[in-house]
Amino acid sequence: MLNPTIPTEFRHLCRVGQLDRPTPGLAPGYVQANLVVLPYDLAFEFLLFCLRNPKPCPILDVTDVGDPEPKLIALGADIRTDLPRYCIFRHGQLIEETTDICEFWRDDLVAFLIGCSFSFETAMLNAGLSVRHIEESKNVPMYKTSIDCLANRTFSSPLVVSMRPLTPQDAIRAVEVTSRFAKAHGSPIHIGNPEQLGITDLSCPDYGDAVTIREGEVPVFWACGVTTQTAIARAKPEFAITHAPGHMFISDWRDEMLAS
Amino acid sequence: MLNPTIPTEFRHLCRVGQLDRPTPGLAPGYVQANLVVLPYDLAFEFLLFCLRNPKPCPILDVTDVGDPEPKLIALGADIRTDLPRYCIFRHGQLIEETTDICEFWRDDLVAFLIGCSFSFETAMLNAGLSVRHIEESKNVPMYKTSIDCLANRTFSSPLVVSMRPLTPQDAIRAVEVTSRFAKAHGSPIHIGNPEQLGITDLSCPDYGDAVTIREGEVPVFWACGVTTQTAIARAKPEFAITHAPGHMFISDWRDEMLAS
CATH class of the missing domain: 3.30.2040.10 (PSTPO5379-like domain)
Structure with missing residues (x-):
């Protein structure tokens, strides 16, 4: 029986389709993150936007192009499967909610993990x-x-x-x-x-x-x-994926690892 | 008579070619920064390298593509003229030291300002x-x-x-x-x-x-x-510019603005 209060087990439950609910209160003490996935041709500009606006958009991790593993905050995780729920956008319009983005993944995608409250x-x-x-x-x-x-x-x-x-x-x-x-x-x-x-x-x-x-x-x-979501809605990128509201990525970092 | 202990005046002296010396001890109390300039096609990967290695490579500011103004840390400054001395690299080789990079500037360049000790x-x-x-x-x-x-x-x-x-x-x-x-x-x-x-x-x-x-x-x-300099020497980008050793960019930020 897997325990969703442990990040690796929470992520495994998402991966095998056994967990689809909002994450507040889950895995207490571990850092949760907003997810934004964009094509590489927008990645630098999006990262620049986050760096210049660090209070709303604190960057926790950025994946290599085409690589779904957020190596800094959750080695071995796969952002295509390890969140409970995702939103798929085309040209700024929400076209679908889904529990798995494998079929949408592309070699030119970059994932951004952004701190949350x-x-x-x-x-x-x-x-x-x-x-x-x-x-x-x-x-x-x-x-x-x-x-x-x-x-x-x-x-x-x-x-x-x-x-x-x-x-x-x-x-x-x-x-x-x-x-x-x-x-x-x-x-x-x-x-x-x-x-x-x-x-x-x-x-x-x-x-x-x-x-x-x-x-x-x-x-x-x-x-x-x-x-970040309003910025993406305005920019209307050809393609984007985010976590579904409240359905965050849960990392292996402890809250105290974020603290100064 | 301009005063090089005031950042705007220090930068003006560099801009008009009246200051060409190392910056330690100049403008005490103001944040100095390492400069790295790279073509846009390497900008995302370089930024990723810095974000993943924040202790050696703490990002203070990144300019828009083709824009020489570091708007966060020194509004109105021009990184093409406002440092005392620069190094120009082609394919990882130092080809020239210069006091002004206007003739080398291109519309596809991005400047990174990186914290120093x-x-x-x-x-x-x-x-x-x-x-x-x-x-x-x-x-x-x-x-x-x-x-x-x-x-x-x-x-x-x-x-x-x-x-x-x-x-x-x-x-x-x-x-x-x-x-x-x-x-x-x-x-x-x-x-x-x-x-x-x-x-x-x-x-x-x-x-x-x-x-x-x-x-x-x-x-x-x-x-x-x-x-960052060893990373660039290894990557051998087609083109790169850095500050000359010890000849840093002096920002308008006070040291205390960096502190938690």
Whole structure:
């Protein structure tokens, strides 16, 4: 009986088609990652976009051209089979969701593994901080902002942020705790005033679910990996693959291996 | 009268041909960077090599294809003119040293700015630690090791290290101080035994100058940016440009902006 809380066994269950569900809470303590797969002719420009916008797009690993093994963060893994669910895009349009991308794989594809907020949320919980959407069993609320990422000739995007409400004292502690996790979006990008980010209504997130903001709490905003998806939707590449929302890659790295 | 301790003025002096000397000690407190310029068709593979080997090759900035402006670390700068001296390589062979690369510039070139040890040496000096080669007015001793960097289909290299002798207590303090500067090679890769790195004679460095190791001191080894140069020498690209040894790019970033 395989144990999905161990990354190698989780990935094996995905590979043999026995696991198809969202990954929050699975393999606690291990780094989960967003997946983006693009043709080689866009790989340099996409990598440049990530390097210039490290808070929303922290690069954890990049595969060799045509090679599905992310050697840094999960030696022996195969990104074609080892995630529970994928989205296939052509010219920016979602054409299919699938649990295996072997039939879509090509020799010119490059896979990018990008840090996600689960690592710093675990650190917040360990520090005794509230993570409201987890308390309320919801998806984290995410908002498009009026801040533009640094663009290049192929990729551009508004910065997308996630929001967690905290008291001002806890917000300060959250800055301390999350700043150690630069490869998982790091410290917040804003505390307090959504309008400064061009967000007019916190109760209407662009992605995910609205959460309760209690008396005396302020909204705290972190850069969000969905920014890569909006960049791809804008660039409309001939072909792209991503993880299905919430269905992340689980690496062999421990959260603490990301921390400074 | 322009002041070379201010980065914009230092770069202007280079641009107008009035400054042609090594940069250690110039513009103290500002981040200096190694320069590598390669054709676009090698850019992705080189970036991958750097990302997989972040201790010797910490990426600070990458320019858009054909654009000589490093927009992240020095808005308005022009890497074709703003360094004091450059090396031009064809097929891995040094063919020329020059103070200006305008005549060599091409629309398909990409420039990489890579962190260097000056930032962490300043932090060491500020912490009261000895930096022997500075005390002895020498170049830092550097050694090829028997450790292979993570290679890809185009770039590979032995890890090159620099060495600074310290007492064991100071070596511990040096780990604390330099670990904050991940984008300037970060913490040491080894303390104590050169043979474990395949180094047989500390008095014969592969690059730079030997320095005195006093009674009770141990050699402390940091990953070194010369690793990128050995990778390029091995790959023998049709065309490449680097800074001339010791003649670095000086950015607008303060050393503390690199620190975690």
